[in-house]
Amino acid sequence: MSSLPPHLPPALSLLSALADAALKAGEVILRIRAEGLASGGLASARKSDESPVTAADLAAEAILREELARLLPGVPVIAEEAVAQGKGEAPADTFLLVDPLDGTREFIGASGEFTVNIGLVEAGVPSVGIVLAPAVNKLYAGATTAEGGLAFLGGNDAAPAGWTPIRCRPMPEKGxxxxxxxxxxxxxxxxxxxxxxxxxxxxxxxxxxxxxxxxxxxxxxxxxxxxxxxxxxxxxxxxxxxxxxxxxxxxxxxxxxxxxxxxxxxxxxxxxxxx
Known part of the structure; x- marks a missing residue:
């Protein structure tokens, strides 16, 4: 954890570091998407469960695994494509769940509604989450600590100073x-x-x-x-x-x-x- 920015509170520091990892993956996804669309289409293959996988899924996951190993050494990473290939790590009391490209169908269909997802699970409960939609310039970041919850909406920027705090609205009885x-x-x-x-x-x-x-x-x-x-x-x-x-x-x-x-x-x- 020593590589995280020292001037931020611990939760914000971790969110910023994870956001930066997601943004790096997002850059590669957008590059592969642009190259594919420019050449007339995005190639995909089928996994054993018949879901699609692309070069962007694999490249983004490789980047995320490298970044997460550096940021949180020793914390197991359960990532979609590694599990599909029979290479998944075993979860522990604290572990990471990673979807390098959520919404592959939207990605193949040229929609901007696909995301990079990083979730940290502690004692069976997700405590930290990053959801990045690089094509529509949206970054969601949230963490729950002993002091309460912190949730933000930003753009393609890992600096918390540029993020806006967000909250769920109270559930109405009607409408x-x-x-x-x-x-x-x-x-x-x-x-x-x-x-x-x-x-x-x-x-x-x-x-x-x-x-x-x-x-x-x-x-x-x-x-x-x-x-x-x-x-x-x-x-x-x-x-x-x-x-x-x-x-x-x-x-x-x-x-x-x-x-x-x-x-x-x-x-x-x-x-x-x-x-």
Whole structure:
């Protein structure tokens, strides 16, 4: 930890360092994306679970693993592409969950709604999260400490001085604003939202949906399909730091480090501040 900026409080120092790592990965992703679009398309392959993977996923993960090993030596890194290749590290009481390119479908489809996600999990709970959307110039950063939560929205800048504090808004009884997946909207999500007083529904890609809840632009984000822990941890930490919650659909705590389940998460609901 000695390499972190000494003039910042510990939580902000860590957020700044992790943001810088995400920005380095984001630069490579944007370069590969620009080169691919200029040449007529972005090539992708299929993993064993039929999800797509690109050169940008692999390059970004390599950068993040190198940066995180330097910043937090000895802390295991559970990263999507390494796990897919059978090279995943074993989680410990404190470990990192990394999705180097969340929203690969949006990336391939030339949408800007893809993110770099870094989540730090301590004692089973996400405590620090970075969600960077490099193509739309958005950086979300959040940490929960003994003193409380810190959550911010910035641009493509790792300096906290340029970040704006954000908070979840109190959950209203009526007129909720919901955000849902652009690529994975399903009948169960539709039925869930139909049972609520929804004033507005927003479609969005990747972990940006957690950001909208954290900054008070949306009240809830339901997801009933299966995702992986690295899809959720950073956004969970962010929403938690901003005063909201992320739980299973039945209201129970969302578990992490579930190696026996291949890190699968079978649905969750992110909510703003409960009144």
């Amino acid at each position: 909720l604003v919901a955000v849902a997946s652009r690529s994975h909207f399903d009948p169960e999500t539709s039925a869930f939202l139909a049972g609520l007083d929804i004033a507005e529904s927003i479609s969005c890609g990747s972990a940006l949906k957690f950001g909208l809840v954290a900054e008070g632009r949306a009240d809830l984000y339901p997801r009933f399909g299966t995702v992986c822990e690295w899809d959720v941890a950073a956004g969970h930490a962010l929403v938690r730091a901003a005063g909201g919650s992320v739980r299973r659909p039945d209201g129970s705590a969302l578990p992490y480090a579930r190696t026996q389940a291949d890190y699968r998460v079978h649905g969750f609901i992110a909510r703003g501040r409960e009144v």
